[in-house]
Amino acid sequence: MFGLIGIALTFAMVFGGYILAGGKLGVILHSLPYEMMMIGGAAVGSFLLSNETSVLKHTAAGLGRALKGPKWNEQDHQDVLSLLFQLLRMARAAPVEIEEHIENPESSSIFSSYPKIAADHNAVTLIADTLRSASLNYDDPYQVEEMLARRIALMNEEAMHPPHALQNMADALPALGIVAAVLGVIKTMSAIDQPPEILGGMIGGALVGTFLGVFLAYGLVAPFAQRLSAVTKQDQSFYDVIKSVLVAGLHQHATNLCIEVGRQASPEHVRPSFVSVETALREIKRAA
Structure with a gap:
């Protein structure tokens, strides 16, 4: 909601x-389709050229x-704590x-009690693989x-590819705007014999x-990347x-x-309270 308000406010201001300063939109609207074709098309083309298919989909x-x-809110954090407790x-x-x-x-009665977490492949495999390692006596807490840490760092690196790709596009847009402006100057110079109002x-x-x-760079794409x-x-x-x-569980x-x-x-802003977590765990014990 605030994102849409921010976009509307940016355009309005x-x-x-x-x-209000006396500018005429006619000049901008007349040139906008052609300039947008050059700048936007070149930006999208360079984006496709510099990124893999997976990055394009995730972006x-x-x-x-x-x-x-x-994606994850306070209730989800409480749910994953309840899941791990069980x-x-x-x-x-x-x-x-x-x-x-x-x-x-996928057929576990415990995981199915928390469908949003069960639908997240990374969360499920992280939990299952670690518990499986512990069952195989690979239970050195420091090694685990x-x-x-390495696995999550790799997940973080992959997850940050789309924001970095958008930021790279934002960095390129001002230069692409200059390219379009230079082409406009070339067009103008070829018509140097025209009257001043046309020039x-x-x-x-x-x-x-x-x-x-x-x-586009600083008003839209860079804020989206951020x-x-x-x-x-x-x-x-x-x-x-x-x-x-x-890890705390492996430390016994x-x-x-x-x-x-x-x-x-x-x-902190999505951390469930101590009382709410204790209440949820008490209900789990009572149900068991």
Whole structure:
């Protein structure tokens, strides 16, 4: 919602100020389709040239995420703590029973209780692979922590490709605007014998290219890249919570303490309260 308001405010202030200052939109509107074709087309072409197919797909989806906001909210952080609580209790009380849940998460009654988490491939595989390693006696907490840190770092690096790709496009747009403006100047110079009023319109049209490149770069694409980067980083912190709980479990801490370690690892604005987590865990114990 705030993203759409920001876009509307940007356009209103820039073009509203131009009109109130006595500017005429006719020159801009006349040149806009051609300048947009050159600048936008070149930007999209260079974007396709410099990025892999996976990055292109994730960037397209990321534009919606930038407007919608982070995927994981406070309830999701509480749900993953509840999920891990059940799995850790079972792993300690009934090591044989835990195998069916980590080998077939899609049919697990525990995972299915939290459909949003179960639908996230990264979260499920992170949990299942770590618990599987522990069941195979690969239970050195420091080695597991290092393994999880490398895995999450790789996930973070891959997740940040779309924001970096958008930022690279933003950095290129002003230069592409200059290219379009130079072409407009070349066109103007070829008509140097025309009256001043015609030459003025042609020069004004050429300058639209410079304006458009800078405006798209700093008014739209760069803010989208920044917003997507912030959303991605917040979503990736969800996996740090999972890592914290699993590593604490391998240190053989009490299950409730493992969950508290994970709760403290959640970002403050999506961190569930101690009371709400304790209430959820109490209900799980009562149901068991």
